Amino acid sequence: MEIRQPIHSEHAKQLDTEGLRRHFLVDGMFQPDQATLTYSQIDRIIVGGIMPVTKPVTFAPELGRHTGTDFFLQRRELGLINIGGAARVKVDEQTFDIGAREALYVGQGARLLEFGSLDAANPAKLYFNCAPAHTAYPHKKITLAEASPETLGSPETSNRRTIHKFIVPDVLPTCQLLMGMTQLEPGSLWNTMPCHTHDRRMEVYFYFDMSENAVVFHMMGEPTQTRHIVVRNEQAVINPSWSMHAGVGTQAYTFIWGMVGENQVFKDMDHVPMTALR
Numbered sequence: 001m002e003i004r005q006p007i008h009s010e011h012a013k014q015l016d017t018e019g020l021r022r023h024f025l026v027d028g029m030f031q032p033d034q035a036t037l038t039y040s041q042i043d044r045i046i047v048g049g050i051m052p053v054t055k056p057v058t059f060a061p062e063l064g065r066h067t068g069t070d071f072f073l074q075r076r077e078l079g080l081i082n083i084g085g086a087a088r089v090k091v092d093e094q095t096f097d098i099g100a101r102e103a104l105y106v107g108q109g110a111r112l113l114e115f116g117s118l119d120a121a122n123p124a125k126l127y128f129n130c131a132p133a134h135t136a137y138p139h140k141k142i143t144l145a146e147a148s149p150e151t152l153g154s155p156e157t158s159n160r161r162t163i164h165k166f167i168v169p170d171v172l173p174t175c176q177l178l179m180g181m182t183q184l185e186p187g188s189l190w191n192t193m194p195c196h197t198h199d200r201r202m203e204v205y206f207y208f209d210m211s212e213n214a215v216v217f218h219m220m221g222e223p224t225q226t227r228h229i230v231v232r233n234e235q236a237v238i239n240p241s242w243s244m245h246a247g248v249g250t251q252a253y254t255f256i257w258g259m260v261g262e263n264q265v266f267k268d269m270d271h272v273p274m275t276a277l278r
């Protein structure tokens with residue numbers, strides 16, 4: 001498991017391209033028959049990918065070595081969204097079939113997790129966020145139809161997109177984790193612009209549905225000190241609370257956002273006036 005230290009905005013603004021990528025970009029998340037984990041000390045979120053191909057991937061109690069607990073989710077909750085083929089996930093005695101673009105919430109206290117693909121030729125790709133938790137809420141599958149949708153933007157401003165809120169208080173209770181998936185309409189290239197910060201929550205953006213030659217210029221930094229990171233298919237960016245976050249692609253794309261921190265109010269954002277951006 002890789003550890004990322006928290007970072008001050010005064011340090012971040014001095015970084016060059018390589019430095020920004022080292023601190024904020026998460027790459028190579030999907031490895032055959034493996035789980036990959038990146039632990040950010042910002043709100044202690046763990047970001048990762050699970051791609052079972054020839055055999056199931058398990059989260060056995062030993063994984064608790066990373067968290068100093070008897071088992072991995074002893075004091076944590078986990079949310080995942082499947083961006084690949086059909087998956088079967090076993091959580092202790094329960095079994096969940098998670099199709100493409102469906103989500104699963106696993107509450108605190110789950111000991112044994114097993115992630116399998118139903119078809120090795122079209123393996124599941126389970127992108128997950130995991131955060132410290134204080135109580136056990138029920139495990140729950142969330143379909144795309146159950147995710148509370150919100151369509152924003154317009155073709156004129158190239159930001160027409162639908163925000164599918166999978167893991168939010170309107171859909172199910174969690175300790176702190178919020179997750180959703182934002183899909184851009186063909187020809188729309190901008191996400192989250194006009195942009196915002198939320199000093200009370202950090203956020204990770206994971207981009208996918210991109211062709212080999214497509215890139216997203218992900219914008220981050222203090223609103224008056226913006227920087228960009230060139231992001232390719234299936235890469236994620238860690239956005240500290242002080243950082244704005246938005247992106248523009250060379251083609252339409254989809255991304256998963258996940259947030260942890262102080263509150264769970266989706267609309268609790270500090271909107272940045274367009275005239276303030278530098």
Ligand SMILES: O=C[C@H](O)[C@@H](O)CC(=O)C(=O)O
Nearest residue numbers: 161163182191192193203257
């Ligand atoms: O705090 C909320 C997050 O930044 C995203 O939900 C925004 C987003 O998906 C979008 O506007 O495209």
Ligand SMILES: [Zn+2]
Nearest residue numbers: 196198203245
């Ligand atoms: Zn945000």
